[in-house]
Amino acid sequence: MTYHVARNNQQLGAFSKEDTLARYNRGEILPTDLVWTEGMVAWQSASQVLGAPIAPATPPPIMPMPIAAGATVPAPTQNACSQRPPNSLTLAIVATVLSVLSCNPFALIPGIIAIVMAAQVDGKFNASDIIGAHSSAKAAKILGWVSIAIFAVALPLFMMGFISGFMGAMHQHGY
Secondary structure, eight states, rough: OEEEEETEEHHHHHEEEEHHHHHHHHHOOTTTTTETTOSSSOEEEEEHHOOOOOOOSSSOOOOOOOTTTTTTOOOOOOOOOSSSOOOHHHHHHHHHHHHHTOOOHHHHHHHHHHHHHHHHHHHHHHTTTTHHHHHHHHHHHHHHHHHHHHHHHHHHHHHHHHHHHHHHHHHTTTO
C-alpha cells in the first residue's frame, strides 16, 4: 500500500507503509504533515493516521562524515541540518545582470529562475521547511552558475559577430 505525504501544500513523496513509518519515527515526516492512502476519503495528519512516533531508546551520536572526492552528498533531512543555507542571491543577480548586458536571453532565463529560487530560501527556512530551503538554495546556486556558463560560452561568439559587423561597416564606407 502506498502512502502519499504532503507538507505546506507540497507533496513530499509516495512511500510504502514501512518506509512511511520509518521516516515518521526518524522525524522526516512530521505529525502535522498530511497523509493519504487508498481507501481514505480525505488527507489526514500523520499523527491521526500513524499514531504517536516511536522514538529510539537512545539517539545515535551526531558525527560528521568525511566525503570522498567525487561523492555525492545526500539531500538534507529535517533532523540532519537545521542551519540556514546560503541563498546564492548575489550569484543569481550577477548572472542575470551579465546576461542582460550581453543581450543573451539563453543566459537570462536561468538567471531569473535562480533569483526566484534564491528569494524562496529564507521564506521556506522561516516556515520550518528545511528540506525545501536547502532544495531552493541548491537550485539557485546551480542555475546561477549555469547562467554564467552560458554567458561565458556565448560572449566570444557575440564579440566575433560585433567585430565582424564593425569591420564590414568600415570596409563598406571605405575605411
